[in-house]
Amino acid sequence: MTSTARYDEAADLYIAEVGEKVTDGGTAGLLDLAGQVDGLDILDVACGHGRITRELARRGARPTGVDLSATLVERARKQEAAEPLGIEYHVGDAAEVVGSFDMVVCNFGLSDIDDLDGMLDGTVGALRPGGALVFSILHPCFPGWGSGRSSSWAPQTGYHTEGWWRSEAASSKIRQAVGANHRTLSTYLNALVDHGLIVDRLAEPLPPPHWLDADPARGTVPIFLVVRARRPRP
Ligand SMILES: C[S@@+](CC[C@H](N)C(=O)[O-])C[C@H]1O[C@@H](n2cnc3c(N)ncnc32)[C@H](O)[C@@H]1O
Numbered sequence: 001m002t003s004t005a006r007y008d009e010a011a012d013l014y015i016a017e018v019g020e021k022v023t024d025g026g027t028a029g030l031l032d033l034a035g036q037v038d039g040l041d042i043l044d045v046a047c048g049h050g051r052i053t054r055e056l057a058r059r060g061a062r063p064t065g066v067d068l069s070a071t072l073v074e075r076a077r078k079q080e081a082a083e084p085l086g087i088e089y090h091v092g093d094a095a096e097v098v099g100s101f102d103m104v105v106c107n108f109g110l111s112d113i114d115d116l117d118g119m120l121d122g123t124v125g126a127l128r129p130g131g132a133l134v135f136s137i138l139h140p141c142f143p144g145w146g147s148g149r150s151s152s153w154a155p156q157t158g159y160h161t162e163g164w165w166r167s168e169a170a171s172s173k174i175r176q177a178v179g180a181n182h183r184t185l186s187t188y189l190n191a192l193v194d195h196g197l198i199v200d201r202l203a204e205p206l207p208p209p210h211w212l213d214a215d216p217a218r219g220t221v222p223i224f225l226v227v228r229a230r231r232p233r234p
Contacts, residue, residue, distance in 0.1 A: 003093050003114050006178040007048070007069035014174055015049050015075060022055045025205035026136035026224035030107050033201055033228040034134045037061040040102040043126055045094045045119065046109025050076030050087065056105070057085035065089040066097055094119040097126050106135040110188070111152075111180045114164065120195040127231040133197060139204065139222040140185045145215070150175060153182045162187065188227075197229035 007014060022031060030052070034042075038060030044053040047065030049072045056063040065087060067073050076089045094109070095118030104123045106113075113119045123133050141159070144151035150172045154165035162183050167175035192199055203226040206212070212219045 003068055003095075005068045005070065006112070007067075008071040010174060010177040011049070011069065011071040011075065013177055014072070017174060018048075018051065020051050020054075022051060023208055024224075025207050026138070026226060027052065027107055028208075029203045029205040029224060029226035030105060030134055030136040031055065031059075033203060033226050034103065034105060034132075037103070041100070042103045042105060043097060043099060043101040045097065045104055045106040045123065046113060047076060047089065048072045048109075050079055050089065052105065052107045053087050053089070054079065054083075054085055057087050061103075063087055064099065064101075066092045066094070068093055093122075095122045097122040099126055100128055101126050102128055102131045104131070104133045106133070108136055108138070110135055110137050111182070112178065114181060116181075116183065116187075116191055117195075120191055120197075124195050124197065124231055129231055129233040132200075132228050132230045133192075134226070134228045136224060136226045137188070138180075139225040140183060140188060141222045143221055144169070145218055145221075152180075160184065185225075188225075192227070192229045196232065198232055199227060199229045201228040202226070 040061045042061045042063040044065045047053045047067045050065050053063045053065040070091045073089045073091045080087050094113050140152050142152045148171045150167040150169040153159045164181050166179040205224045
């Protein structure tokens with residue numbers, strides 16, 4: 001399957017929106033489930049401009065970043081030149097990763113990756129036995145927040161219809177620009193099982209407090225899903 005680097009066009013928008021922040025519930029949850037990373041070789045798949053890759057390096061890991069978007073990887077390399085942390089970045093498809101790692105992380109990347117099976121083939125090939133894949137996604141069951149923030153699925157077709165779609169919600173600017181692949185919760189979990197991975201921890205973090213201050217009802221629905229799954233030892 002050929003993947004499209006949709007973020008090349010949306011790089012400025014994406015960086016302006018997320019910047020260096022690692023405190024949203026999903027990202028903080030991923031770092032939490034990654035745990036103690038000191039001394040680990042970690043592959044950050046769909047690393048974007050490298051905000052998680054850098055955070056992992058600051059926590060003592062030896063991370064490598066890979067992303068389909070040459071524009072975002074260029075931004076990550078620029079940041080590495082300005083603040084050297086020993087990180088290597090590659091432009092590439094998640095399905096074609098090479099190397100051998102203690103951990104693979106993927107922060108909010110899976111709904112942008114068109115070929116989930118390819119990504120998991122690549123991940124399993126790159127993970128050392130006993131190593132973990134840790135990923136965060138917008139919860140596949142997120143129903144949206146009124147008309148301002150889209151559900152995980154296309155409202156016209158509903159939760160059970162999978163596939164790529166583009167949001168029309170005013171406050172989902174990134175999803176308007178790059179769209180998203182919707183998959184059901186069972187598709188994600190079954191894909192892990194089909195690739196021989198063993199889920200050992202799940203988290204469904206709440207949004208950060210300032211999101212809840214704006215509207216406490218935001219804390220009443222699932223919004224983030226974080227999963228840790230291990231490649232078993234022989
Ligand atoms: C929402 S951004 C997340 C970036 C970064 N992980 C972060 O948390 O800021 C999703 C990223 O997935 C990347 N992506 C999409 N398809 C990909 C693929 N097949 N292989 C590698 N990266 C991919 C995009 O280029 C984009 O940088």
